Amino acid sequence: MRNTTTALSLMALSFATVAAPVIVPDPPAIGAKGYILMDYNTGTVLVEKNADNQLNPASLTKLMTAYVAGQEVKQGNIALDDQVTISQRAWARNFPDSSKMFIEVGTQVSLNDLYRGLVVQSGNDAAVAIAEHVAGSEDAFVSLMNSWSSKLGLSNTAFSNPHGLDSNELYSTPRDIAKLSQAIIRDLPQIYPMYSELSFTYNGITQYNRNGLLRDRSLNVDGMKTGYTSGAGYSLATSATNGDMRLISVVMGSSSTKNRESESKQLLSYGFRFFDTISPTKADEKLSEVRVWMGEQDNLDVGVSEDVYLTLSKGALSNLKAVLETQGDLTAPIRKGDKVGDVIYVVDDKEVARTDLVALNNVEEGGFFKRMLDWVKRLVASWF
Incomplete structure (x- = not known):
């Protein structure tokens, strides 16, 4: 034939x-332990360094907590208007020196509020409450997290809790976090808008989204999640758009809140300036x-x-x-x-x-x- x-x-x-060719310079060199810049639509990696090194994800773990819960909502197993009874284990006082939404034992909280407490306020208490509501226990929920990790092809990731507090059995990579962020945007369009909310008030306490790039007018950032523990350093997964192009950046192990935002902005600005995604x-x-x-x-x-x-x-x-x-x-x-x-x-x-x-x-x-x-x-x- x-x-x-x-x-x-x-x-x-x-x-x-295009009238004239554009010379593409070397990407910015930043100080985070590992980082990646990826196009959302194509998965093309524009910049990476130590992108497959296993690092402590800290509260970037909550991206998977949100994804698993979102999939359960999508499949009809739970609903955002479910009323969740807060257990002793999920009590805010169990997390005295870390982020929380200030939920109290025995109270009823809607899953919708817990979701915002997780995404906007980065509440460790919200993470435990969601885990128990979805799977009955933290351990069972962690099993779901690792199952979904395998389904999404996150080959260098393992979870040991739903909140991200330091653990030897908890690790991920910039590449895997970028792929997880991509999956959230793609698979959970009804949930993703929460990641751009600037504040959330619960129990009379207003807390502001820790992702400072949401308030940066030079970029159109609409998510994703911050992370910090003393063992992990400062991390930030970010998604931003420019016209029809969407980029995802992940920096892990930065030295400060200011630096993780500056480094993420450098990566995103480089991508939008020198690359295009077309159909x-x-x-x-x-x-x-x-x-x-x-x-x-x-x-x-x-x-x-x-x-x-x-x-x-x-x-x-x-x-x-x-x-x-x-x-x-x-x-x-x-x-x-x-x-x-x-x-x-x-x-x-x-x-x-x-x-x-x-x-x-x-x-x-x-x-x-x-x-x-x-x-x-x-x-x-x-x-x-």
Whole structure:
């Protein structure tokens, strides 16, 4: 079978020509023990250092606590308006020198309030109360945390409690925290807006979100979470947008609150300044027609089944092309969604990404005389 290849530039279809190339400088060098800058849509890593080193996540642990509880809400096992009875173990007085939302034993608190106490106030007491409500005990909840960690591919992460206080069995990495942050934004859109709330009042006590970048007007930050213990140092997972581009930064083991914010801002600013995330190909958009043999019709519309996102340096956008490569001669019947080849994205003759080329419609098998005619045509074509 012959392999048919069609070249196609998507520049005119999907984005404007860039007037001049942009030189990408070296990324900022910052002082945190480990850090990463990742594009949300594509997972492309723009900057990293010690991104796979196992570090103490401190209250970044609460990202997984929030994720597990959010999945339970999503699946209908619990609800945000559930009333949770606060146990002795979840009592605020058990955490005298750490962050808490000040819940009292025996009181009833809505899960919605506990969620805000967890996300906005970073309450260790809220983390325990949520864990007990979801799974019956902290230990059972920690088992859920580690199960979800495995499902999300967080290969260098282990949890031993729902709040993040120092423990030898508790560790994660900047890369894993970035992937977890990505999962929260993607999988829990009804929960994620809580991460941008600037304050929360409970029991007559107003506390302010410790993520100072939420109040930085030079960036459009809408989450995620701070972390600090004496063993972990200062950490910050941040997500910000610029147009259609969303970046996630994670710094772990910084030396101060001020530095973790400054370092995160440097990473995000670098990413937005020198890179773009574009969607050159949309789901179900016709890219081309390809020849089909033995079918009721001779041509098949082809495209992609999901929106394609690419993260590239701004200087590379003007040279982006796509090549459609079909899997040899195509023979009916063909069903909508069947893979018929690949879309290969190329910059300066270098492949930067590829995705499946799929059928956008059905092509039924042709009648006897149509199939005989196509057989003759294909035979004759093979001679040349």
